[in-house]
Amino acid sequence: xxxxxQPTPSNSPAFEFKSGVVTIPSLNLFSTDITAITHQxxxxxxxxxxxxxxxxxxxxxxxxxxxxxxxALLVDAIRNAGMFPIGIRGGTKEQQQxxxxxxxxxxxxxxxxxxxxxxxxxxxxxxxAKTENPEKQQETSVETTIVTQPIRSGQRVYAExxxxxxxxxxxxxxxxxxxxxxxxxxxxxxxxAGVQGNENARIFCSDLQAELISIAGNYRVSEDIIESDRNxxxxxxxxxxxxxxxxx
Amino acid sequence: MARIIVVTSGKGGxxxxxxxxxxxxxxAKKGHKTAVIDFDVGLRNLDLILGCERRVVYDFVNVINDxxxxxxxxxxxxxxxxxxxLPASQTRYKDALTKEGVGxxxxxxxxTFKYIVCDSPAGIERGANLAMYxxxxxxxxxxxxxxxxxxxxxxxGILSSKSxxxxxxxxxxxxxxxxxxxxxxRVKLGEMLSVEDVQDILSLHLLGVIPESxxxxxxSNSGTPVILDEDSNAGQAYADIVARYLGEDKPHxxxxxxxxxxFGRLFRSK
Numbered sequence: 426x427x428x429x430x431q432p433t434p435s436n437s438p439a440f441e442f443k444s445g446v447v448t449i450p451s452l453n454l455f456s457t458d459i460t461a462i463t464h465q466x467x468x469x470x471x472x473x474x475x476x477x478x479x480x481x482x483x484x485x486x487x488x489x490x491x492x493x494x495x496x497a498l499l500v501d502a503i504r505n506a507g508m509f510p511i512g513i514r515g516g517t518k519e520q521q522q523x524x525x526x527x528x529x530x531x532x533x534x535x536x537x538x539x540x541x542x543x544x545x546x547x548x549x550x551x552x553x554a555k556t557e558n559p560e561k562q563q564e565t566s567v568e569t570t571i572v573t574q575p576i577r578s579g580q581r582v583y584a585e586x587x588x589x590x591x592x593x594x595x596x597x598x599x600x601x602x603x604x605x606x607x608x609x610x611x612x613x614x615x616x617x618a619g620v621q622g623n624e625n626a627r628i629f630c631s632d633l634q635a636e637l638i639s640i641a642g643n644y645r646v647s648e649d650i651i652e653s654d655r656n657x658x659x660x661x662x663x664x665x666x667x668x669x670x671x672x673x
Numbered sequence: 674m675a676r677i678i679v680v681t682s683g684k685g686g687x688x689x690x691x692x693x694x695x696x697x698x699x700x701a702k703k704g705h706k707t708a709v710i711d712f713d714v715g716l717r718n719l720d721l722i723l724g725c726e727r728r729v730v731y732d733f734v735n736v737i738n739d740x741x742x743x744x745x746x747x748x749x750x751x752x753x754x755x756x757x758x759l760p761a762s763q764t765r766y767k768d769a770l771t772k773e774g775v776g777x778x779x780x781x782x783x784x785t786f787k788y789i790v791c792d793s794p795a796g797i798e799r800g801a802n803l804a805m806y807x808x809x810x811x812x813x814x815x816x817x818x819x820x821x822x823x824x825x826x827x828x829x830g831i832l833s834s835k836s837x838x839x840x841x842x843x844x845x846x847x848x849x850x851x852x853x854x855x856x857x858x859r860v861k862l863g864e865m866l867s868v869e870d871v872q873d874i875l876s877l878h879l880l881g882v883i884p885e886s887x888x889x890x891x892x893s894n895s896g897t898p899v900i901l902d903e904d905s906n907a908g909q910a911y912a913d914i915v916a917r918y919l920g921e922d923k924p925h926x927x928x929x930x931x932x933x934x935x936f937g938r939l940f941r942s943k
Binding site: 574575576577579580593596597598613 | 833
């Protein structure tokens with residue numbers, strides 16, 4: 426993702442505040458039984474100690490529906506298991522105060538509809554992306570962003586999961602997805618699938634005229650796309666670090 | 674409530690002002706009270722095209738700054754009493770326009786006018802953004818060449834995301850394509866994009882094709898909107914466009930090279 430930090434050696438600022446998205450495991454509690462939690466936690470960690478040891482962890486109390494639970498005991502149990510709790514989400518006021526006393530912030534609870542953001546758009550300018558049935562998609566782990574209007578020159582669309590465009594993608598635009606990209610129209614802009622490194626991501630389009638195609642950072646510009654692959658419905662995937670364009 | 678139309682393109686020199694003048698005159702001639710506003714502050718041209726440059730006292734920026742009332746600044750056309758022109762200021766820059774000021778003027782005009790035509794400046798900066806911000810309908814002018822088409826595409830993206838309607842989540846702006854300076858002969862020779870090519874790239878409803886015509890230049894130089902030149906093909910093209918916009922069903926003309934008469938037209942090769 427583009428950032429605006431350009432540190433210069435001489436007069437660079439000492440720091441800057443930034444907001445970002447980090448994926449951290451969260452411990453979604455369904456029980457208030459500390460013994461049971463500790464037991465299950467230790468079992469889990471035994472399965473993959475390298476993954477869990479010294480890992481940060483968010484304590485999510487939202488499923489407990491304000492049942493009583495001693496936060497201090499819970500935090501001790503997690504620390505003893507070798508993980509670092511970094512905050513709580515949900516819970517009662519008392520529980521949040523108890524967390525604060527342990528220098529753990531209480532993060533804002535997410536509402537039902539916002540629990541999973543269906544879509545992130547890289548540019549403020551692009552508001553056209555519409556997701557359909559966001560409720561349904563919440564249940565699945567892979568989210569698909571559906572865009573029904575043409576993506577015009579200069580617009581950028583970023584999807585955290587798959588991206589399906591049921592319109593054309595104009596020259597001078599850029600579509601990016603962490604998953605697959607489907608374009609049911611002419612693809613004239615840039616299409617980058619698997620932008621977070623997913624090498625299994627693919628690009629499907631019904632008419633390939635793209636300026637650039639990329640999967641997990643392996644890209645090809647228009648000039649390097651052979652003529653016989655152009656103006657045809659294709660799929661693009663990665664095989665041994667090589668981009669394969671295949672007619673479908 | 675008035676209908677606000679923005680005439681825009683992104684690229685310069687494609688015929689925005691010519692079109693604004695022609696469309697506004699066409700709507701007024703159909704009996705609708707119409708105002709046309711020049712948003713090209715600093716590069717004022719609309720008054721020349723409409724032949725009222727000698728009658729400009731106050732301008733758009735004066736009204737925004739409360740230095741004049743709207744009625745003082747509006748110039749009534751001598752040929753058509755239903756047409757009023759709000760000229761741009763030639764001595765200022767586009768920063769003189771504010772969203773609040775423009776909004777206020779459009780609101781006031783909306784009370785008495787049926788149509789408000791906003792003549793956008795080229796580019797995608799302040800003047801162009803404000804011209805399209807309040808629009809209900811957009812006439813996107815494109816020349817049949819690739820740079821113009823791409824700039825129009827960019828403008829369409831801005832229309833669908835930065836307008837008031839987009840910001841409020843209202844129904845989107847109606848977008849219409851106007852292809853100007855079209856020359857079927859050169860299309861045939863492959864020197865120009867065809868209507869199909871442009872529509873393929875922009876996928877937009879075609880409101881009309883305006884043929885490349887000497888009459889446009891003549892009209893501009895004489896301060897007469899080309900739509901008043903009823904013998905010229907460009908004038909007829911604009912009359913068709915106004916009629917189509919108002920809901921009349923007019924077949925497209927000037928797309929193919931034909932001087933073959935009715936028979937030839939019926940059996941068009943394409």
